[in-house]
Amino acid sequence: MGASTRANLEFGAAVTAALSSFTTESAHPPLESSFDDLLENAMAPRVGLEERLLLRCCAAARGRALVSARAGRLDEADTYLTECGEILDRPLSAAPQLIARTFVLAVRAYLCYARGEFDSARQMVGLALQLDEALIWDHDFHIMDAHRIQLVHNLMRIDLKQSLTDSVVRTSASVLRYLEGRSDALIRTTSRRGPVTKLPPSLIAALAAQVTAEAGLALSAVKDARPAFAAFDEHLGHDASLAGQHLLLVHEWLRLKDAYLDRSATARDFLGEAGRYLELDQNHASLLAQLVLLDVFRWLDRRQLEGHLRTAIKDALSRGSPSIRRLI
């Protein structure tokens, strides 16, 4: 069996496995629950029961606001945020007050985003970032660095909504550099700097996947993504093992994207990389995996290769994340 044939067979097997385990629910990485647990552990020795219960009240109201906002019921979301405000008017010590406020600001930012008020959304996120920095550096709540990265991810989403591809990709590359430990500044506008080593590897991996996927969506939405992708060049040459196994998936994804954008890449190179990636990424419904399948679909389209595989991939993607469905 020739090497090319073997590559194709391996790719086909990997894609088949990916498609067969594709579900209609897009994968939710265990990001939120692991973050919540870590925050609870951080608060346990330092925040009294009554205050933690009040924070929970605020979190519940905030959660309802988010549910309402996502369903388009923005006035209802405002009402729940008003209730958050009433909870925060109660006497709370410094750190719990900051924790509650940064989360409420993030939801307020989402409401602005949902209303198309992008400048206001960025402003809210900026304020929340400052609160997170105070929590990290002044109150030793290092877990809030994960929230900081989530907030930057939200900035990326705002940029994506406004089709600011270069900004999305540059920010993603900046965050990735930070998560790799090669920079102490999360993004250019961050006022404070410091290492991120205190987050657990699994959380770092999930955050890296999140911001990389956002860049992937931005790149997939433009005709010529090569110029914007150049922001990731340093990560392609970077030795993945130095960054740690937990970032392997993201680096593999970047290498695959590079192969896709390299129009001279052979079928063996590109499909081989795609197959290897899909074997590596066990979460076949993750946004990164869906982006890989989208690239494969487009690669087949470019070469006018109709057939069962193309149809199966298109069918799977049509059941995937709404962000992906818009790109098919």
Added chain:
Amino acid sequence: MRLSTYIAASPAIVDGASGRAKRVIMATRTAQTRVVDDRAWDYLTQGTFDLLPLSLLYEMIDIEAVVPDDEDELATIIRRNSVAISAASLLYLVVQPTASCQLGCDYCGQEHSARLLSTEDQDAFVERTRRKLRSGAYTEFEIGWFGAEPLLGLSVIRRMTPSLMDLARECGARYAAKVVTNGLSLSKRVAAELVNDLGVRFIEVTLDGSADSHDARRHTKRGGATFDRILANVLQVARSGLPVTLNLRCNVDRRNADGVADLVRLLAEANVQDQISLYFAPIHSWGNDAHLKSLSRAEFAAWEMERYAEMVLLGFTPSLLPTRKPTVCLAVMPEGELVDAYGDIYNCTEVSYVPAYGSPNVYRIDSLGNGGKNPQGRNRPVADTDRATGSAPRTVAVTIGPRPNAANEKRPTHPHPGLELRDFNGRIAEGRYDCHECRMLPVCGGSCPKQWAEGLAPCPPAKYDIEDRLLLAYAQSRIASAK
């Protein structure tokens, strides 16, 4: 933090597997239920939260069973209700295509006539609706075809529906319709047309117990029996496979309470448990004294639990637990309206065609014919009636406003009772109705603004039997999971 006022808890039950005593609780603010250890319930009621696992406390907070000490819970509920009402994405309008009805139900307060909604008024209604939908605030548009008996106005429904559907499409709203019918004309063909061609997704039919009970009061205007034909129609629709929700309502008073169990058994024998939702309602005042023959609220609640228990054993899955109800009814919807066959507009489904409410009807808020400029509206011909001979319910004087007592007897009657209904939540907040201190408010919404305004207390059965409902629902869920 403290236990919310808006809590219902079942009596303690012993879990067979663990031997531990548990309770089923419902936080009515969110209508969420949980099963908690009886000891944990004691800690919750005593406020000794430090003895509870944090995860349980968090769960109680999430469902709003535990709230901040100083929260004004009534204000929170009313505020949420108000926002839900004002921000509603559904435009719900009711049309009575005719004032005619074949039946002469002895508790009905309506006066029927052969009147159909004129084509002029049909078009005026569509234009009025266009102005509402064009605001862009609505993504859903629902029409309720009510009566009298709406299927006697099928020609009106047929004529209006295409325009209403086009209007919905034009304004980017999803269209649906519901029909509340006596069922006599609900043949398989008519049902198919309603569902397949006229956008009907929900049909409600009334059967008042077994044939004897039902025919004694829901007879034709000439006294003829109707049960057999209605039941046959209902069963045909249930078995037709039509994509429609089929509700069966059973109005209950002392006269037919004993005959209802037979109806339940009949439906079970017909094997339509999964196709029909059966519910019971106490006979209420319809501008008359029909409610005087009803069971008391507490009696009805107890009676109803027995029926629900029978239903569960017979394979039905009745809706036992109430859900959150921020919008009590049409009356509180800012743009909710009912238009009757004369083109008069109301914001309540219980007041049109009711002579007890005067002429012009005191609840009328507008009229299609004059664009709302003339509050007197048009006169209705007194002779235009096809009312059955035989005894009619005695009408009683209608008091609009809070129940008369020494404290408020000097309060003036509201000049526009229809508009008074719209501010129902405000009246609750002011403490005018018992709802302001009732734990069921979030899940009943106050039940019926009109009845409160008339000095009645229309509390739903769940107010009296929620604890038993929680237990029965728990049993129902255990049966389902055992299958």
